Amino acid sequence: MNSIPSRSLLSIExxxxxxxxxxxxxxxxxxxxxxxxIPKVPALRGRTVATLFFENSTRTRLSFETAARRLSADTMxxxxxxxxxxxGESVRDTVEVIEAYGADVLVVRHPDAxxxxxxxxxxxxxxxNAGDGCHEHPTQALLDAYTLRKHKGSLNGLRIAIVGxxxxxxxARSDVLAFTMLGAEVVLVAPPTLLPPSLEGWPVTTSYxxxxxxxxxxxxxxxxxxxxRINEGLIPSVREYVADYxxxxxxxxxxxxxxxxxxxxxxxxxxxxEAAVASDSRSVILDQVSNGVSIRMAVxxxxxxxxxxxxxxxxxxxxx
Amino acid sequence: MVEKERVQTPPKGGVFVAHARVLDAEDxxxxxxxxxxxxxxxxxxxxxxxxxxxxTGGVMVAEMLTEALSKISGxxxxxxxxxxxxxxxxxxMRPVMPEAVTDISVDLDGATIVIADDVxxxxxxxxxxxxxxxxxxxxxxxxxxxxxxxxxxxxxIRPDYVGKNLPTRISEIVDVSPEGVDLGTVKK
Numbered sequence: 001m002n003s004i005p006s007r008s009l010l011s012i013e014x015x016x017x018x019x020x021x022x023x024x025x026x027x028x029x030x031x032x033x034x035x036x037x038i039p040k041v042p043a044l045r046g047r048t049v050a051t052l053f054f055e056n057s058t059r060t061r062l063s064f065e066t067a068a069r070r071l072s073a074d075t076m077x078x079x080x081x082x083x084x085x086x087x088g089e090s091v092r093d094t095v096e097v098i099e100a101y102g103a104d105v106l107v108v109r110h111p112d113a114x115x116x117x118x119x120x121x122x123x124x125x126x127x128x129n130a131g132d133g134c135h136e137h138p139t140q141a142l143l144d145a146y147t148l149r150k151h152k153g154s155l156n157g158l159r160i161a162i163v164g165x166x167x168x169x170x171x172a173r174s175d176v177l178a179f180t181m182l183g184a185e186v187v188l189v190a191p192p193t194l195l196p197p198s199l200e201g202w203p204v205t206t207s208y209x210x211x212x213x214x215x216x217x218x219x220x221x222x223x224x225x226x227x228x229r230i231n232e233g234l235i236p237s238v239r240e241y242v243a244d245y246x247x248x249x250x251x252x253x254x255x256x257x258x259x260x261x262x263x264x265x266x267x268x269x270x271x272x273x274e275a276a277v278a279s280d281s282r283s284v285i286l287d288q289v290s291n292g293v294s295i296r297m298a299v300x301x302x303x304x305x306x307x308x309x310x311x312x313x314x315x316x317x318x319x320x
Numbered sequence: 321m322v323e324k325e326r327v328q329t330p331p332k333g334g335v336f337v338a339h340a341r342v343l344d345a346e347d348x349x350x351x352x353x354x355x356x357x358x359x360x361x362x363x364x365x366x367x368x369x370x371x372x373x374x375x376t377g378g379v380m381v382a383e384m385l386t387e388a389l390s391k392i393s394g395x396x397x398x399x400x401x402x403x404x405x406x407x408x409x410x411x412x413m414r415p416v417m418p419e420a421v422t423d424i425s426v427d428l429d430g431a432t433i434v435i436a437d438d439v440x441x442x443x444x445x446x447x448x449x450x451x452x453x454x455x456x457x458x459x460x461x462x463x464x465x466x467x468x469x470x471x472x473x474x475x476x477i478r479p480d481y482v483g484k485n486l487p488t489r490i491s492e493i494v495d496v497s498p499e500g501v502d503l504g505t506v507k508k
Contacts, residue, residue, distance in 0.1 A: 025418035026418050028418055029403070029406075029418055029420075033406070033422075037455065037456055037457060038456075041406035041407060041452075041455075043407075301416070305411055
C-alpha cells in the first residue's frame with residue numbers, strides 16, 4: 001500500500017505494475033459497495049470532486065460523479081458549453097475559480113494533449129486526467145484491465161487486439177501501456193493510415209488484417225471510428241472501413257468461444273461493431289461501464305481518502 | 321487487520337511482545353460455548369439470527385460461534401463478514417485492505433444481527449459497524465458478542481455477550497488468536 005503516494009493521476013506512463021495492481025485489488029472493495037441496497041459509504045465526506053470537461057462525455061463524467069457520490073464526496077461540475085469559457089475566460093482562470101470554491105480533486109478532460117499536466121502545475125488540488133487529446137485516458141485503461149482481469153483471472157499471457165483508429169486514440173495509448181505492463185501481448189489492428197507514425201518503443205505488434213488475427217485472440221478491443229477521419233482522408237469511406245475492420249456476426253464467429261469483446265463507448269453500431277455483436281454473450285461492453293464507477297471510486301479514495309500521509313503524523317496508540 | 325498486526329506494520333513498525341496469556345485455546349472454546357448458549361437463550365432459539373464477523377479479527381469469532389451454535393441447535397445461522405474501514409471516523413489513519421471482504425448475502429430486514437468481534441475497546445469500530453449495517457436493511461435488533469472486553473470505552477456502546485472481561489492499561493495490546501488471548505505491549 002505504499003507505492004502510490006497521494007498525487008495526481010495523469011497517465012499510465014510512469015505508473016508501475018504494482019501501482020496498477022494495487023488499484024485493481026482495491027476496486028473489488030468498491031465494487032461490493034455498488035451492490036449494497038444503499039450503495040454509499042461516508043469515506044470522503046466533506047471532500048469536493050470537481051469535473052472539468054472541456055470536451056463532451058457521457059460515461060466518463062457520469063461515472064466520476066457517481067463514484068464521488070457513492071463515497072459521499074460533494075461534486076461540482078463544469079462544462080465548456082455552459083460556462084464563461086465562451087465569453088473568453090481562460091482555462092487557467094477557470095481552474096483558479098474552481099479551486100477557490102474548495103475543490104480537492106479536479107477531473108479534467110480537454111481536447112489538447114497535456115492539459116491535465118498543465119493544470120496540475122497550476123493548482124494545489126489533485127488532478128485526474130479523464131482524457132487529454134490523443135495522449136492518455138488512464139482511468140479507462142484501469143477499468144479495462146479490471147474488466148479483463150475479472151473475466152479472465154489475470155491479464156498475464158492474454159493476446160489482445162486493439163482495432164481501429166489507434167493513431168488518434170488516447171484509450172489505445174493508455175491500454176497498450178497498462179495491458180502490456182500486466183503481462184498481456186497486444187496487437188494493433190488498423191489500416192496503415194490509422195496507426196501512429198512511429199511505434200518505436202511500444203511493446204506491440206501490428207497487423208492490417210483483422211480476419212487473420214481474430215481466431216488467435218483472447219480479447220478483441222474495438223475503438224470508436226470518428227466520422228471526421230473520413231473528412232481528413234485517412235480512410236476512403238465508412239463502407240470500406242466497415243468491410244475491412246467492422247466486427248460483424250460473420251467475423252465474430254471466427255473469434256474463439258471464450259474470447260471477450262470490448263469497446264470504450266460510445267459505440268457506432270453498424271460501423272466498428274454490428275449491433276448483434278455488441279449484445280453477443282462474449283461482449284463485456286456494459287461491464288466496462290459499470291466497472292468504471294468502481295475503478296473511479298478506488299482512484300478517488302486512493303487520492304483523497306487513504307491518507308497515507310496522515311498515518312505518520314497521527315498516533316494510532318489506544319485506537320481500536 | 322488485528323491490532324497486533326497493525327502495530328507491527330510500518331510506519332509504526334514495532335514488535336508485539338506478549339506478557340501474559342490470559343486465555344488458552346481450551347478457555348476460548350469454553351467461552352465460545354457459553355456465549356453460544358447465551359445467544360440461543362436470549363433469542364429463544366436462532367430464528368432470524370444472523371452472525372456478522374467484523375474484518376478481520378471478528379471473522380474467526382463469528383466462525384467459532386456459528387460452529388458452536390449449530391452443535392447446540394442443529395441448524396447453523398446465516399453468517400456474513402463486514403469491513404468497516406470506509407465507515408470509520410478515523411478514515412485515512414488505517415489502510416483499507418482488499419482482502420478484508422464485506423460479504424452479506426442474507427436479507428437483513430427484520431433480522432436479529434449478532435456482531436462478532438475479537439476485542440471491544442473504544443467502541444468506535446462498533447459505531448462504524450452499526451452505521452454500515454443500516455445500509456443493508458433494517459434489522460429488528462443488533463446485538464454484540466466480543467471475545468475480550470478490555471474497557472476504555474469512548475462511546476455509549478456495551479456488549480451483550482463477553483468471552484472475558486479484561487482490565488487493561490490503554491497502552492497495552494490484546495491479541496486474540498485460535499491459540500489463545502495474549503496481553504502485551506509494543507516494543508519499538
